[in-house]
Amino acid sequence: MKYALYLGCTVQTEQYGYEASVRTTMPRLGVELVDMTGVSCCGFPPFSSVSELAWLYSSARNMAIAEGMGLPIFALCNGCHLSFVETKHKLEHSPELKAKMNEKLAREGLRYEGKAELIHIFELLHDVVGKDKITAAVSNPLEGLRFAAHPGCHAIRPSRIGRPDDPENPKKLDDLITWLGAEAADYPEKIDCCGSSLAAASGKTVLDIAGEKLKAVKRRGFDGLVTTCPFCFKVYDNKQRAIQATVGDRELEVPVFYYTQLLGLAIGVDQESLGLDLNQSPIDPVLEKIGGK
């Protein structure tokens, strides 16, 4: 199990906890991560409203680099993964666009064939590593804790171009949580958007939307919220104080984790290596319950 690790801009510039926890946990499950050199931004699909070509080019360029490495791309961020999947889909269906991309890529000596395999963290952990390996690796089961899984919109939509989980009833993150010994329960707000896509247009709307979800998670008695998307994490964790102010509830406290942080805690990685210091939501009560090293 060897993958080209594509971190993406958000993870590299501010979501270090995700990168740290991925780098420390994956090798323990037999996943070898190879850093990519010369990669750029994934292209960021909203860019397409300015220039579709610029988006496709950035995206295809990164995939061309992975093709050169002969490895599947493991993109940490839901948004980056979607960008690659969408680009691959578009270029598959338009030989003209593909030819145009290759014309531009040739200037750097790169070539995009469309062979690069793309893997999402849900697919990697749930379908490739699998239940047996994960449960066998757990030395410190997260018993007595109940988490709300938040897969994030871009992990499940658009539903018709190959996303890693069911768009209406995503279950993989729930499975992954239960494999660590914790409980994951279905809740009606599970597929609610974090709001972050609206950040550029209306910051307050983002906080309102995110507040509704955090209130539901708290009301339903979860010990915390778990995600693998850096954008969602950024809203629910990093902006939690701002959310409290917006919804006018200082008591609205919900511990937020990257799944890989919980995975690390369960398989016995020390807390410092998981970037838990960088979580800004009140995670200490959960850490106390977990105990461990």
Add this chain to the structure above:
Amino acid sequence: MKPVLVIGGGIAGIQASLDLADRGTKVHLVERTPSIGGVMAQLDKTFPTMDCSICILAPKMIECYRHPNITIHTQSEVIGLEGNVGDFRIKVLEHPRSVDATKCTGCALCSEKCPVKKPSAFQVGLGQRKAIYLAFPQAVPLIATIDREACLWFTKGVCRTCEKVCTSKAVDYEQKENIVDLNVSSVIVATGFEQYDPKDIGEYGYGRYKNVLTALEFERLVCASGPTGGVLNRPSDGKVSHNIAFIQCVGSRTQTSGYSYCSASCCMYATKEAVLIKEHEPSSHVTIFYMDLKTFGKGFQGFVDRARSHWGVEYIRGRPGEIREDPVTKNLTILYENTEVGRVERLDADLVVLCTAAIPHRDNAKLATVLGIGQDEYGFFANPDPVASPVETDRPGIYSCGSCHGPRDIPESVAEASATAAKAAEDAARAEGVA
């Protein structure tokens, strides 16, 4: 005069058979299931008159059974057709009932004692039947049949309880399938439709949320001969539902999951079911989510107006985007845009009914091949000239009526059935050199 073959024993096939038989033409009526009646037999009431469905249908079914000019072949299918209009040679495969039709009295003692339970197709899976059973109380013919895939004697070689309890010695495990050769002048196809499976529309949670039903399931729930005797006990907890919402165009008028056409009867049957809820309990709150209300039939608009003004049924224009279930109470919340006011809103409901599309039957392709007739882009039987010859298929002497060639309501199916009977009678007469 040569007989006419009618394929399908629902309301359309029954009407066509009766019209032909009454004018002196012999009819062979071939029905796939153990009883004639079709979907109409499963309905509680009919729109826009709110007549009891089985009360209209049962006399016609019995008339079919007793009519000297009609021969009914149940549990049968047409497997071969050769020749041309005026002289079709047909092969009908009769599956064994494992019960002697000449001896069975329909007393149902056998099913009372049968130890095997299976979901009842008549109750759309909401109720159960036995391995030896009568399809429904008013089944025609009223003769028991053994489901060989469920029966302990056929699967495990044990039991034979039905044989022991049958006072008329009608049970016959040795019955074989039988091929009947017919020579007919023309053929009427009236094989009906099936329901779209809303599981494909994940956002409505059908199959995942117990209190989300299809309209046909609801029809059984609200019916006095249904599994709850007509009490609206919802599936999750048996609680009587007073707050019910209907969603229109589930699997129809869509470019994504389902079919692009209008399913024709849903606006009206939803209104009918809404009025039924109000008749049962006037304080109930009933909402119908619609895209457009299609009330083009005779008396239809007046029926909807009355549902709104007299019964207080609420109509909201908007196609819901999602249904959510409370994990504890199993109550449902519908998320939608009310497009009349341009606002995103939510509505809570005890029970949600999905008005699913009528879709081509899965066996249409098989039958089309046997009969040598065409299908349209969706899989319904095709009518090459739908304006001037709406019941003629692309093969002379073969006609179609009812929901087998597109979604139809009952009045339209009946009218088309009579039209095919007239066409078929012409062929029969011409074959004799009478016309």
